[in-house]
Amino acid sequence: MARMMPPAIVILGAGALAAARNIQALYPDSLVHALQGRVQADVAYSELGAHLRDLYARGTPIVALCATGIVIRCVAPLLSNKGAEPPVLAVAEDGSAVVPLLGGLAGVNVMAREIAAALSVSPAITTSGELRFGTCVLNPPEGYALADLGQGKRFVSDLLAGESTRVEGEAPWLDDAQLPRPASARLAIRVTPRAWDGRADELVIHPRSVVAAVTLGDLRESDGARVTSRLPAQAGAAVSRDANAHTRAEEANTEAAARIEARVRACLDVHGLALLSLAALLASTEQMTNTALAEAAARLNVPLRFAPMPADNDNGGSPAHLLHAALRVPYETLHDDRGQGVALALSPLAIDPDTIGRARGRLTVIGLGPGSAELMVPAARTALDEATDILGYDTYVKMAGPLRADQRVHGTDNHEEMQRARHAFELASAGRSVVMVSSGDPGVFAMAAAVLEALDTSDNSAWAAVELSIVPGVSAAMATAAQAGAPLGHDFCMLSLSDNLKPWSIIETRLRHAAQADLVMAFYNPVSRARPWQLDKALDIVREYRAANTQVVLGRDIGRPGGTLRTVTLGELRSVNVDMRTMVIVGSSTTRRFIKGTQWVYTPRWYQ
Numbered sequence: 001m002a003r004m005m006p007p008a009i010v011i012l013g014a015g016a017l018a019a020a021r022n023i024q025a026l027y028p029d030s031l032v033h034a035l036q037g038r039v040q041a042d043v044a045y046s047e048l049g050a051h052l053r054d055l056y057a058r059g060t061p062i063v064a065l066c067a068t069g070i071v072i073r074c075v076a077p078l079l080s081n082k083g084a085e086p087p088v089l090a091v092a093e094d095g096s097a098v099v100p101l102l103g104g105l106a107g108v109n110v111m112a113r114e115i116a117a118a119l120s121v122s123p124a125i126t127t128s129g130e131l132r133f134g135t136c137v138l139n140p141p142e143g144y145a146l147a148d149l150g151q152g153k154r155f156v157s158d159l160l161a162g163e164s165t166r167v168e169g170e171a172p173w174l175d176d177a178q179l180p181r182p183a184s185a186r187l188a189i190r191v192t193p194r195a196w197d198g199r200a201d202e203l204v205i206h207p208r209s210v211v212a213a214v215t216l217g218d219l220r221e222s223d224g225a226r227v228t229s230r231l232p233a234q235a236g237a238a239v240s241r242d243a244n245a246h247t248r249a250e251e252a253n254t255e256a257a258a259r260i261e262a263r264v265r266a267c268l269d270v271h272g273l274a275l276l277s278l279a280a281l282l283a284s285t286e287q288m289t290n291t292a293l294a295e296a297a298a299r300l301n302v303p304l305r306f307a308p309m310p311a312d313n314d315n316g317g318s319p320a321h322l323l324h325a326a327l328r329v330p331y332e333t334l335h336d337d338r339g340q341g342v343a344l345a346l347s348p349l350a351i352d353p354d355t356i357g358r359a360r361g362r363l364t365v366i367g368l369g370p371g372s373a374e375l376m377v378p379a380a381r382t383a384l385d386e387a388t389d390i391l392g393y394d395t396y397v398k399m400a401g402p403l404r405a406d407q408r409v410h411g412t413d414n415h416e417e418m419q420r421a422r423h424a425f426e427l428a429s430a431g432r433s434v435v436m437v438s439s440g441d442p443g444v445f446a447m448a449a450a451v452l453e454a455l456d457t458s459d460n461s462a463w464a465a466v467e468l469s470i471v472p473g474v475s476a477a478m479a480t481a482a483q484a485g486a487p488l489g490h491d492f493c494m495l496s497l498s499d500n501l502k503p504w505s506i507i508e509t510r511l512r513h514a515a516q517a518d519l520v521m522a523f524y525n526p527v528s529r530a531r532p533w534q535l536d537k538a539l540d541i542v543r544e545y546r547a548a549n550t551q552v553v554l555g556r557d558i559g560r561p562g563g564t565l566r567t568v569t570l571g572e573l574r575s576v577n578v579d580m581r582t583m584v585i586v587g588s589s590t591t592r593r594f595i596k597g598t599q600w601v602y603t604p605r606w607y608q
């Protein structure tokens, strides 16, 4: 079972608040989600069905204080994959009934018991195995994995049919279970890192107690290949430079990953160990940027951890030395007899991968889009959910919420961008998962360029080892254009009217050229209190080249509460219509406006 996220405790009205707070006290970091306009709690939502589906899809455990029927109908469209469901419980709003609904394999019955105990009622447990044994033997705690679910189900039905079982190995979580367990029993629950041999009378549970250390020194050149692109989707630039070389590098990388995976699997096989017993893959810190290793760990479905190779080794260091440097628990070393650069550590107990060496730090620069959650790309949401640390201008960090209490927020004043970028690298190079938040798109007058500048001008090799990625977002010009119609339907440019980071003379020259070229222009940072005259000056220049009846779209707080959209002509436009939360799109000579049902503005794709 994965580490349990704190549940979302969801209420519809004030009548449920007291019971919700009681339940909240059981789960550190949990939040009470309340229907907007009806009751106030920690997080507001506007529509129950959409909110529950969103939580469910993200794997968040749900405790809904409302009728079971409502909860079932809300999540019903998502109920196809039994394996992936989070715990879902319905609780009567006065706390008088606790009904586990979904997530039998994710611990829903454990939660039902906990919540019912806190509310002094009996949980409505319906799972037969649970009823009989007081625990779900198919749901081992974190750090343990069931060898085979199908076998598990058969095993439990045998137990339900009246058979008893022995327990072999360390299974502390079964100590309180009401399992009949005479030593003579035919059936056995076996807790072991050894692979299950297919015997029907055994339920095998693997403790994640094996660490595989790998060194790449003895591999052929290509195995250590550093491929410049991180994600296939981001490979665009490299592809256009040399498509073939890039594809070859990717192929070499995939091959190298497959070889590392095969070596680890072979070594486990030789020692009769199950793949599910593997807790982590361990490599030398120098290999942190090796993409083949990362892919191999992903294929093996385990975290990749790093430790510095001890320096006092004549032969460049062996995987056994790495294990020694990284592991803080007692273990036995199992060697790969064929000298393939793999060594296994086998510990008597499950090993928490977070305690082994350290992870490669991550820095992801994301854009939130203009403001509303629907306009944030899913990759940005994922990055936020996975982050340990979140940096950005306070307003944007608030927009990125709700965040979990275990996530550290480092809000700062808007004007300290380089300092914030360096801070992000400091955190990420220490192994943290950092998200840097921008509004709109992070690469449009925002943090991505500052982050890259910080990296470019630093000679800190630990910063270069950070897994850096940039997730695009819906920029204000796109969000505003979409609401107005399609004013960016033909050639356009984006200009920032702020002269904080460039001389005003450059802005004037660009405006003149863009206006002359008949480009549609999207103005970011059009005015601010510190820059009161610049917009009027800019409009004077544009008016030298464009007619007074040119269409202008003004989007203010687009995608945010109270957002407004206006269309005026260039002749009508006054700088008092515009503030720093406004996007100004000045049309070209062909941009037109019409009313059909509603008003639309667009720039045709052609010229006459």
Ligand code: SAH
Pocket: 370, 371, 438, 439, 440, 441, 442, 443, 444, 445, 446, 474, 475, 476, 477, 480, 523, 524, 525, 526, 555, 556, 557, 558, 559, 560, 579, 580, 581, 582, 583, 584
């Ligand atoms: N990275 C951001 C832009 C940051 S510059 C993006 O891609 O959208 C800040 C400027 O963007 C503001 O002065 C304003 O002109 C514009 N802007 C940002 N969010 C906006 C919104 N929700 N509605 C209208 N304009 C917005």
